[in-house]
Amino acid sequence: MRFSVNALATIALELQSGIGHQDRFQRLITTLRQVLGCDASALLRYEARQFIPLAIDGLAQDVLGRRFTLEGHPRLEAIARAGDVVRFPADSDLPDPYDGLIPGHENFHVHACVGLPLFAGQNLIGALTLDGMSPDQFDAFSDEALRLIAALAAGALNNALLIEKLESQNLMPRAPGAFEPQPGSQMIGLSPGMTQLKKEIDIVAASDLNVLIDGETGTGKELVAKALHEGSPRAVNSLVYLNCAALPESVAESELFGHVKGAFTGAISNRSGKFEMADNGTLFLDEIGELSLALQAKLLRVLQYGDIQRVGDDRSIRVDVRVLAATNRDLREEVLAGRFRADLFHRLSVFPLSVPPLRExxxxxxxxxxxxxxxxxxxxxxxxxxxxxxxxxxxxxxxxxxxxxxxxxxxxxxxxxxxxxxxxxxxxxxxxxxxxxxxxxxxxxxxxxxxxxxxxxxxxxxxxxxxxxxxxxxxxxxxxxxxxxxxxxxxxxxxxxxxxxxxxxxx
Ligand SMILES: Nc1ncnc2c1ncn2[C@@H]1O[C@H](COP(=O)(O)OP(=O)(O)OP(=O)(O)O)[C@@H](O)[C@H]1O
The missing domain is CATH 1.10.8.60 (Helicase, Ruva Protein; domain 3)
Incomplete structure (x- = not known):
């Protein structure tokens, strides 16, 4: 079966209208679901051997948070490999990723399933999936007609990805290449608070500013630090992690700055500290509020002058390190209470980021x-x-x-x-x-x-x-x-x- 000119015109128009990509994609798959009469449809983006749902219709909302790896989903792997329309037979023994995720049909297994891989040139950039509860649901639609839909959707998705890429290149020049994984793409969340946070991460990641990330425990501060590092020119070098709360006072200085042989009992050889390990990269200091006042003073010195001294050594070593710090304490209060140095607080919080609590x-x-x-x-x-x-x-x-x-x-x-x-x-x-x-x-x-x-x-x-x-x-x-x-x-x-x-x- 061919589509009526009207149906195709509606799909094409939906891809042009809407205020943002998200809105456009949502309209596309809602229209597809109506035109094709399917029970569920989804548009997925392909990145780093996994499919990431961008818009869904007729599926449980939690699908938007799922990340479907090729290894874990043979049906999606088949779509990724196919290069053309894939029709799965109703008795296919490949499990459908949406089984149990179509509201009202939780206990039924999906019957009819069609996958349309989306390409930009030779590159796979995404897929459209169409699912139905009756086995012959899509038989009436020819491959030719489905290819036409895939071509329209691929064009729109490719434009959206190119615009995203151009925007991030504006912030940070990168070598041209295939689509790289987006920094923070594993950071799940579409709420206004998380959308704003992701925008702020995009803005500040490319700069060399120190960032103070605050938020209650377990909100994802470490994930934010990873996204900042991955989105920066330093991403080719290391992101080194140090939890300040887990540092006994006696070893903290040597952990941060290293030591030379004989500096203290047990210092049997020279050892570099986290700052040296993070040279040209990023150092993430988790729970910075737990650092002693003495170490805060030493940290401030590094941020001011860019050099460190190993314990037991008078010589200075220059380091080029971007510091990201996280805390679940209110550091302003800590400053007022005299437990955190005001000058260090100001150095660190040039660009503060707040991670919202989950309840919000x-x-x-x-x-x-x-x-x-x-x-x-x-x-x-x-x-x-x-x-x-x-x-x-x-x-x-x-x-x-x-x-x-x-x-x-x-x-x-x-x-x-x-x-x-x-x-x-x-x-x-x-x-x-x-x-x-x-x-x-x-x-x-x-x-x-x-x-x-x-x-x-x-x-x-x-x-x-x-x-x-x-x-x-x-x-x-x-x-x-x-x-x-x-x-x-x-x-x-x-x-x-x-x-x-x-x-x-x-x-
Ligand atoms: N938006 C998110 N998407 C996916 N996983 C997340 C998200 N936020 C947090 N997580 C996961 O939740 C767990 C806790 O996150 P994380 O360790 O980054 O929190 P934290 O704020 O640094 O905690 P703490 O203050 O206790 O150090 C991790 O396993 C992390 O991968």
């Missing part, structure tokens, strides 16, 4: 949940991981004091629980699989049971249960802040991370 990001919670569902699916080798509507509502209603990190852990824990309860590798998450921080963790309840009523367990198991419950309680009491929890538990934060990993409390 609206539906991003669902997009992020989709992203983590897809990641846990890959990690655990499951065929699908989806949220039922009640689980989505529960996730939206919860305030997420531990922000994205808490959501990430909640999804992984829920997937593990759900998988244990069903045969097979098809996981549907329901509210029962989540236990939020204001409910006592199951292990804590077991440990605090009345004496005599608790089941006797091997001592090692009981000890680990107790450790888990104490760590969970400390994290809940300190808004999932690991440094503060470590202090409350009287241990070093690095050891706490190690212990939590061993106890299966973090990935």
């Amino acid at each position: 990001r609206g539906d991003d919670v669902i997009l992020l949940a989709g992203y983590f569902c897809e990641q846990s699916r890959l990690r655990l080798g499951l065929s699908r991981v989806v949220l039922n509507p009640a689980a989505r509502a529960a996730l939206l209603a919860y305030p997420w004091p531990g922000n994205v990190r808490e959501l990430e852990h909640a999804i992984y824990r829920a997937v593990v629980l759900a998988r244990a309860a069903v045969a097979g590798d098809d996981v549907v998450l329901t509210p029962e699989h989540f236990s939020f921080a204001d409910q006592p963790p199951a292990s804590a309840a077991a440990v605090t049971a009345a004496p005599g009523t608790a089941a006797v367990k091997p001592l090692r198991e009981a000890t680990e249960d107790f450790q888990r419950s104490q760590i969970a309680a400390a994290l809940a009491a300190h808004q999932q802040n690991w440094a503060a929890s470590a202090r409350a538990l009287g241990m070093d934060v690095a050891n706490l991370h190690r212990l939590a990993k061993r106890l299966g409390m973090k990935a």
Whole structure:
């Protein structure tokens, strides 16, 4: 079947209208869904061996947060390889990436599926996918007609990508090349707060300014630092990470600036510090608010004069390092309280970036949940991981004091629980699989049971249960802040991370 001139004209017009790319793409796939009578349609962009949904219609909202790798989705891999229209037979044994993600059809497997790869010259830049619940849904449409739609969509997508590229080249000249992954493309979120943050990242990344990233614990400050580095001319060199909260005072100076042989007991050879490692690159100082006043003074010196001295050495070494710092404290208050140097604060906060808490990001919670569902699916080798509507509502209603990190852990824990309860590798998450921080963790309840009523367990198991419950309680009491929890538990934060990993409390 051919399309009527009217239908084609509508598609072409939708691709010209709208205020932005996002709007245009949304109109395109909504129109396609109507013209082709499909149950779901999606436009995806191809980047670094994965498909990233740009606009969807008829699919669960969390699809917008999912990242579909070629390795994890044989159907998408087939589309990427095909070079032309792909029609999957209704009985294809390749799993459809949207199985269980068409609202109202959660328990049905998608039947008819067509994939249209989108090319710019020889380069694959994206795909259109059309799904239907009845097996012969797309039989009436000829390959020729579908190719025409693909050509229109590819032209529009290519223009959008070129404009994006030109805009970023305006900010930072780059060598010409194929489409590089966009910095921060793994930073999920379309809420106004995240859109604004991504814009600010684009603006400041290309400069050489130091950046202070603030935000509550678990909001994604480290991810912002990575995006800043990746979007800068320094991206060809290292991004070096240092957590200031995990630094015992005795080794902090040597970690930052290095030492020479014999500088102190145990200094058996020369060693370079993080500043030297980050030369010509970027140094990310996480939890900068935890740095002692003495080290703050030394850090200020490097920022002012661009040279460092290894511990035990009088000679100066010049370094060219961009410093990104993160904090979940209010550094202005710390300055007022005399715990943070005002001059260092001003040097660092030339361009401050604030990462919004998850509770202010609206539906991003669902997009992020989709992203983590897809990641846990890959990690655990499951065929699908989806949220039922009640689980989505529960996730939206919860305030997420531990922000994205808490959501990430909640999804992984829920997937593990759900998988244990069903045969097979098809996981549907329901509210029962989540236990939020204001409910006592199951292990804590077991440990605090009345004496005599608790089941006797091997001592090692009981000890680990107790450790888990104490760590969970400390994290809940300190808004999932690991440094503060470590202090409350009287241990070093690095050891706490190690212990939590061993106890299966973090990935
Ligand atoms: N927008 C996002 N999209 C995808 N993953 C995210 C996003 N934000 C955060 N994450 C993930 O959440 C986890 C916590 O993020 P991150 O470590 O960057 O937070 P943080 O603000 O630096 O935390 P802290 O203050 O405790 O150091 C990480 O696994 C990170 O990859």
